[in-house]
Amino acid sequence: MNILGFSYEEFVEEIVKLGLERYRADQVLDWVYQKLVFSFDQMTNLSKEHRRLLPQHFSIDLPKVVEKKVSKFDKTTKYLFELKDGNTIESVLLFHEGYATACISTQVGCPIRCSFCATGQSGFVRNLEVDEIVSQILAIEADSRQKIRNVVYMGMGEPLLNYDNVVKSVRILNHKKMKNIGIRRITISTVGIPEKIIKLGQEGLDINLAISLHASSNEKRMQIIPLASKYAIEEILDAAKQFQQNTDRRVTIEYILIKEFNDYDEDARRLAKILKEMKMKVFVNLIPVNPALPGLERPSIWKINRFKEILVESGIEAEVRREKGVDIEAACGQLRLRALQKR
Ligand code: SF4
Incomplete structure (x- = not known):
């Protein structure tokens, strides 16, 4: 136990x-x-x-570090951890405004199979147990001697497909007599499962929510996120609005920019329009795609900034996410995919 x-x-x-x-x-x-x-x-x-x-009666088990890569530029550290059954997962330590942030996994692999994600390409094995989620934080702290201040559930897997274990792990990380990480410093990132987003808003946790939207039309979204054929953008944003009504937290919209796919002016205008129509407090995080996977190219800096300006001029808060760990294969799933290919 x-x-x-x-x-x-x-x-x-x-x-x-x-x-x-x-x-x-x-x-x-x-x-x-x-x-x-x-x-x-x-x-x-x-x-x-x-x-x-x-x-x-009890054990205190942490995952084993099988590989670790530290960025020369910003000290972002990527871990490949081995679990008791031999499966591997990735976690990342990064520094945001000087504070240590852990990006943790919730599943071994991921069943969503987004086309721009190395984790999605490596298939799905299983959900992580509660201790396997929580122990990533302790293993990172023990190895790095950095106190984790922020946690993002943005590593391998779709957190809301492992709902009960994820919510229990959040309560453990937040509990004053346990890890005591402020609830407003914990973010769950999801590709968008409406009924689970609504449920999360009713847990009594004032947690942050990030929605991986990545497209402003359902047609385009379906081309990169297979689950998009099940849930329309409108349904996901409506669930996010209900989440916000219950938590009063600003919702972050994640948008990966892929060259000549979803980076056109009309994509930006349509995104601004649907977000304004929802009348929600939102913040858009623009993420130039990681060109690690074949066939993916990021737009030019000019195009990225133009996309942002269109949003900002329409009254939508937006930022281009600063890249971390560019020299260490920090894109989700890359390290594990390479390790699997070597086997
Ligand atoms: S982006 Fe997230 S949801 Fe999509 S395949 Fe990768 S881990 Fe899964």
């Missing part, structure tokens, strides 16, 4: 079942989540008897 998979309440219950006082749970969690001590032996405020008893 990996401690990292328990909610706070569940862990307290387990500790009490063993005949220990409730506050012992807080002590153990403080060692694990704050002091990054992963051996009961080193938990010096526990009695020798407790230090012997606890490992008979």
Whole structure:
């Protein structure tokens, strides 16, 4: 029973079942989540008897680092982690305005198969367990000695297809007696599953939501995101609006710019129009596509800036995302795909 998979309440219950006082749970969690001590032996405020008893019931398992790449330019660090069953996942440590941000995975591979994503190309294996999601943060902190301030669920997988485990992991990361990361510093990024977006808004978590829209017409979206044939843009944005009404959080729209595909003036104007019609607080993040996969080219800087200006002139807040880790294959899924190809 990996401690990292328990909610706070569940862990307290387990500790009490063993005949220990409730506050012992807080002590153990403080060692694990704050002091990054992963051996009961080193938990010096526990009695020798407790230090012997606890490992008979619990483990504290982190994934193994099998590959690590550090950018020379901005210290972005990409990890390839191996899970207990031998599957591998990627996580990234990056620095945003000087603060450490972890980008974590929620699935081994991804069933959505977006055409611009290396993870999508490598197929889908399984959902991650709660402890496998949470432990990515601790493994990054233990390796880098950087305290993670922000978490984005934007690595491998579609978080809302692993809904229960993702939401439980958010509660663990946010809990004051556990990882204690502010809820407004946690972002879930989804390709857009309307019923799950609405449900997320009703969880009582003021979490950030990012929608990977990547096109302003359903026809174009279907060409790059197979799931788009099931959910129309209007339905997704309507769900995002309901999320916002429940949480009062600004919604981020992610838009990957692909040369001569979705980078035309009419794409920008249509995007501005649909977002204005929704009457939501939105922010558009423009992301020049990573040309790692064959057939993908990013637009010129001039075209990227023009796209942004059209949005801004229409009253939509927009930014071009600054690239991180350009020298370390930081595009989602690249490291794992290469490792799989070598096998
Ligand atoms: S972009 Fe996200 S949803 Fe699409 S295949 Fe990649 S990991 Fe999955």
